[in-house]
Ligand SMILES: Nc1nc2c(ncn2[C@@H]2O[C@H](COP(=O)(O)OP(=O)(O)OP(=O)(O)O)[C@@H](O)[C@H]2O)c(=O)[nH]1
Ligand SMILES: [Mg+2]
């Protein structure tokens with residue numbers, strides 16, 4: 001995938017700005033802007049012919065990694081007062097400069113593995129060495145949809161010695177979700193992974209099977225195997241069979257996905273998890289605070305897990321992961337720690353495809369009257385009948401319907 005084509009930059013930019021404007025309009029006009037939209041009340045949408053003022057996006061609505069890597073106004077984003085045409089023109093010129101410079105670049109023979117991505121640059125591992133590699137301007141604006149931790153890059157050396165990303169090599173797998181701001185844009189969470197550990201926790205925060213379902217669907221869609229880790233087992237009630245959060249897992253026990261109950265302070269399940277991870281490239285995903293970084297530290301005491309101190313009023317003194325990063329364990333296993341997310345959408349999934357990711361439903365679907373049955377409202381639907389008769393788990397069918405409704409409203 002070439003990353004220095006000015007025409008593509010211009011196209012992506014136009015779409016990016018259009019989306020931002022639309023998004024801002026929607027936030028401003030819906031009246032239901034998030035609780036954090038704060039002091040400036042949302043302007044009415046149709047204020048006497050005037051275009052609505054663009055409301056500020058509320059920081060609390062953003063995932064933490066977004067704040068860290070958002071293109072900065074002035075450097076890569078629009079400058080104050082700059083018209084769209086001017087901006088496109090400027091970026092086109094800058095991209096052309098990049099392309100001209102590329103003519104004198106020397107390509108490194110070995111590809112670089114993207115370890116972490118920051119604003120305008122990434123850390124790559126080339127031949128066991130950790131190097132800083134700059135991202136061309138064309139990539140900076142769209143970096144979260146274009147480049148992901150785990151990607152393999154062709155790296156070029158500029159005559160002055162600086163390294164620049166030249167090309168992203170094709171991926172063998174990926175875990176994606178829609179960009180939380182621009183729904184039709186893909187956000188690749190991790191690339192070239194062969195396992196995802198979906199981490200949930202008991203009590204703090206309580207287990208969310210809705211998020212679990214979405215991850216399992218997205219992973220099946222992206223061709224990545226999954227293991228479910230339920231952390232903070234030390235907080236379970238005894239006897240465990242009666243723990244109200246653990247009983248929610250019953251429908252998942254029949255799926256082809258291992259479930260590991262674990263705990264960092266007691267060490268429960270850590271060896272079992274290590275067994276699943278050994279020798280693989282894995283990503284840890286899940287809500288913020290479930291213990292992904294703590295699990296990584298327990299699995300690999302030899303690595304130094306990077307976390308940031310969060311000191312805002314709402315999340316006092318918490319250690320939280322702000323950007324995805326790959327860690328290499330002593331035995332060669334690689335684990336990607338990711339920032340916890342608030343919501344996980346499904347990328348490019350058609351409502352009709354959804355049932356295929358629910359094994360219990362696919363087995364029964366051929367008996368439905370309509371071959372394109374979505375198992376929601378159609379008459380003579382075998383799946384709904386099976387759910388009503390208790391032949392498939394009611395919770396899973398309910399989850400299916402919930403995700404289906406969310407796909408239809410997107
Ligand atoms: N009781 C209990 N607490 C745990 C366990 N694992 C982690 N914690 C605590 O849970 C809190 C959050 O842990 P983190 O490892 O930072 O969670 P995370 O999933 O990495 O969070 P983000 O980086 O924000 O996504 C910390 O206070 C940990 O000490 C566990 O097994 N049991
Ligand atoms: Mg973390």
Ligand SMILES: [Zn+2]
Pocket residue numbers: 365368369373374375376378380381382383384
């Ligand atoms: Zn049906």
